[in-house]
Amino acid sequence: MTDETEATDLTPDENEQEDSLFDAPHMAEQERMVEAILFASTEPVTIRELEKRMPHGCNPAQAVAMLARRYEGRGVRLNKIGDAWALRTAPDLSYLMQKETVEVRKLSRAAIETLAIIAYHQPITRAEIEEIRGVSVSRGTIDQLIEMEWIRFGRRKMTPGRPVTFVVTQEFLDHFGLESARDLPGLKELRSAGLLDNRPPPGAGQIDDRDPDDDDDDDEQADLFIEE
């Protein structure tokens, strides 16, 4: 009780309230109450519940309607959820609610190989990729590369079934500093660059090429798991 009377000193609005101990508080004050309750509540609050929590004689439905109008077009809005109300941030601002932590990870061997095949052979169908890799290409790998915007769908092949093809994107070229996919070195150049001769056994490249001695023991196991 003392809280309430003390409280009235704090906010000028409430002084008016004092005269009306038996009348309900002003609508403006009721709106404040609804606002505070909805803000702090962990769950949407029904009109009934508001009525129970607010002083006697209040009209929470009207206060809620006023509050809803006040929040129109704001960064926060009053949502009706079932027969209850809750304050929520405006959906168009949801992009602000994300805190991105970017973690850079090395692409898996499967993805690199698939990407390489697409880059060297584009436009290429999934079946063709599988033929070259000798293993099936998981959907996840393709999806990942598409999501990274390194590959995208090309035009369909005019072969039976009209399979889709994959091509690399401008984003891909930018990332790898290539003007066009044709700039990728050919097999001969790869060999002369020592990339074919001194090639690490499968799996080794994934971890680290530079120090082959370190991963002697892990490699066999790694191989078992890497292929999807």
Added chain:
Amino acid sequence: MTDETEATDLTPDENEQEDSLFDAPHMAEQERMVEAILFASTEPVTIRELEKRMPHGCNPAQAVAMLARRYEGRGVRLNKIGDAWALRTAPDLSYLMQKETVEVRKLSRAAIETLAIIAYHQPITRAEIEEIRGVSVSRGTIDQLIEMEWIRFGRRKMTPGRPVTFVVTQEFLDHFGLESARDLPGLKELRSAGLLDNRPPPGAGQIDDRDPDDDDDDDEQADLFIEE
């Protein structure tokens, strides 16, 4: 090659963004953004953090100031806590909130006094707290306050033994609705009454042979060194 040019068309968002790369959103829109971010967060959010999360070129400080005006006298208010901001329900409506009240852990008298001493004297060493209270400070008391995130370690004092100091946290300010430790009640009066001075006992020589004036010098030096 046509494929490549098509690739850039894939992300329509980027076009819009490009236009606005140089223009920040309208202040009204920035205010909405700040509102949504502050509304969503239970923790105070610094201007810096707002800046990071809002589109490039925004002026969150101005947007916050506008928002603070908008929330004046409402059921929810914008509190400044250090250099951060947070939306909190208006204290005069606390009587409506009983449902929301969480049982605050009862603090011992020792803990409350220790907290107040740290707040008013910070940065302060354990020995100085003990000097003020006249009894040793139990580890549990300090631990409890640290665990509540009301105090934390400050910089070390440049006195012999380089003792650690304690300072209050942003959470402390937030909890007690303080903008900064300078706003502690009665701080000015206590200071002008000399009650916050670190006054060494006369003839401190019994314990410590140095001239008390020496201590002052040390403190000043300490400040110089701490900056690094």
Added chain:
Amino acid sequence: MAEQTQLFNDQKMSVSERVAAEALVVDVGSFEGPLDLLLSLARTQKVDLLQISMVALAEQYLAFVEKAKQLRLELAADYLVMAAWLAFLKSRLLLPPDPTEDGPSGEELAAHLAFQLERLEAMRNAAANLMARDQKGRDFFVRGVPEDFERVRKVRYTATLLDLMQGYARIRTKDEFRPFVMDREHVDTMERALERMRPLIGFAREWTDLVMYMPDGWQGDAMRTRSATAATFAASLELVKEGKIELRQGETFAPIQIRRKAVKDD
């Protein structure tokens, strides 16, 4: 000493003060040390702490300690240390200053004690004021439904052009290596060497260095070279045993050479 205390008590302490001091004794456990007790005693003087009579306060304290002794209450050491110090302070305050004695005067010591008491009381009041403030979770509240920043842990995958080319190279040369995928890396085995050599020895009509039968890409790295050499040599011994080839070495450390065994073929 006790007598003296009693004397001063009679002179300087009112009855009510003495009663108050005695009442405190019962409560000794609830004090947080001598300073806390002194502050409580000082409050019974009902004066501003700055105007407090330190002599009277010292006496109250000493009376307290005396009473505790009578009641056979165990007092912690720091209470006794304080009692000794207050007795010293009192004598300093009451006796004319001894010019030969060093150190702070009784007044200085008393002033500092008064300061300590005042400061402790100020901090207690500050603590009370602090706790009386509006508190989060009691008087004002945070958002009930934190839409806490969805932590989008965005994983950005990356690869270098070298990765890409190596990946491609790996695939394009896979056929040659496919059967050996499960073999230990850097370790050539005799079986592998045999497999490699069998199809080749048919062509070895002339003496050829064993080195020629080393697998591709195994030179350069010492460990792999060693392993491949050993495997190739072991395989050649096996082939000799099978009667497929001949083996020769000109001298110690000279190149080992092999040749298809002529007998069968010719």
